[in-house]
Amino acid sequence: MHNSKTFAAGIAATLLATMPSAAHAELPAPVRALIDAAIADGNDDTVRAVIGLARDTNPDDGAELDTILAAYETQLAANAASAAAAQEAEIRNAGLFDNxxxxxxxxxxxxxxxxxxxxxxxxxxxxxxxxxxxxxxxxxxxxxxxxxxxxxxxxxxxxxxxxxxxxxxxxxxxxxxxxxxxxxxxxxxxxxxxxxxxxxxxxxxxxxxxxxxxxxxxxxxxxxxxxxxxxxxxxxxxxxxxxxxxxxxxxxxxxxxxxxxxxxxxxxxxxxxxxxxxxxxxxxxxxxxxxxxxxxxxxxxxxxxxxxx
Structure with a gap:
């Protein structure tokens, strides 16, 4: 679907820009590591299921989970836009016998x-x-x-x-x-x-x-x-x-x-x-x-x- 390391890095950058450092520390490290692993794996259903489970087991960290989910969805949209632009450019530059x-x-x-x-x-x-x-x-x-x-x-x-x-x-x-x-x-x-x-x-x-x-x-x-x-x-x-x-x-x-x-x-x-x-x-x-x-x-x-x- 995408390069996992690049995708995870993009989300990390978004989180650093939008999340207070104190809030980042509220979510238990094992839970955050599980979410990061799901995001790196690239399966959308798994990511949402893991965040949902984290929300159920850590109800006090809902605000941080909302921030993580928002950053994930922002990166998804950016990746989709980038892929669509690359596909359109490939089609426009294709020769007569291509595609x-x-x-x-x-x-x-x-x-x-x-x-x-x-x-x-x-x-x-x-x-x-x-x-x-x-x-x-x-x-x-x-x-x-x-x-x-x-x-x-x-x-x-x-x-x-x-x-x-x-x-x-x-x-x-x-x-x-x-x-x-x-x-x-x-x-x-x-x-x-x-x-x-x-x-x-x-x-x-x-x-x-x-x-x-x-x-x-x-x-x-x-x-x-x-x-x-x-x-x-x-x-x-x-x-x-x-x-x-x-x-x-x-x-x-x-x-x-x-x-x-x-x-x-x-x-x-x-x-x-x-x-x-x-x-x-x-x-x-x-x-x-x-x-x-x-x-x-x-x-x-x-x-x-x-x-x-």
């Missing part, structure tokens, strides 16, 4: 709908947190080839930038590229923007929602294309059920006059180690008016190994 975190996935999939087969899936997700900005990159590929013939081919790449307005509200701008010839399009390009809100932000559960206008251009496999103004909305739910088990539910919708697209992705993730986990997921994608000859609904079941970095 990224993310995960990589590799596994297998089984699809039904416009392509019914089993193949290989891979994905990469990156996030960069700044002072007021957050950047997210993602990419996924599902691919299979049998006897020299491609039987499944789905690619996705996206970028999203968030401008943090306050602790919960943010503005976003996003770009998305998709390719799925078996679904009837060789390229689908989307740009969107709007507002997002962090509905739930707890240690074990989070839920965010965002919505706004979008523009989408689709290049069909037959050589034709269409461009549409759409509405875009999405939900991102994460629930840490237990220490090593997490549930995720993502949903998104592009609603437009042509073919609207609805996507739901449900996942269950189990940790193997601090950096490695196994994920089972099920994705449903529904197009309300797909190209002639294409089915409206595709499903994709995946099992992947995830490495966090």
């Amino acid at each position: 990224w975190s993310g995960s990589g996935e590799l596994g297998a999939f089984n699809s039904t709908g416009n392509a019914e087969n089993t193949g290989v899936t891979a994905a990469l997700g990156l996030t960069r947190e700044g002072i007021n900005w957050r950047h997210k990159l993602r990419a996924r590929a599902d691919y299979q080839r049998n006897n020299g013939v491609t039987t499944s081919e789905q690619f996705l790449a996206g970028y999203e930038a968030n401008l943090l307005i306050n602790d919960r509200l943010y503005a976003f701008a996003a770009a998305l590229y998709e390719r799925d010839r078996f679904q009837g399009f060789s390229g689908r390009y989307s740009v969107s923007g709007g507002l997002g809100y962090q509905v739930i932000d707890d240690d074990n559960m989070s839920l965010s929602a965002q919505a706004g206008p979008a523009y989408r251009r689709t290049e069909f496999a037959d050589g034709t294309s269409s461009s549409d103004i759409a509405g875009n909305a999405s939900l991102d739910f994460d629930w840490q059920i237990a220490e090593n088990i997490a549930f995720t539910q993502d949903a998104s919708a592009f609603v437009q006059s042509g073919s609207s697209t609805l996507v739901s992705a449900t996942g269950l993730q189990a940790g193997i180690s601090s950096d490695v986990s196994v994920r089972l997921s099920y994705t449903v994608e529904h197009d309300t008016n797909p190209p002639i000859g294409a089915l409206k609904t595709d499903t994709l079941s995946r099992i992947t190994i995830i490495y966090d970095f």
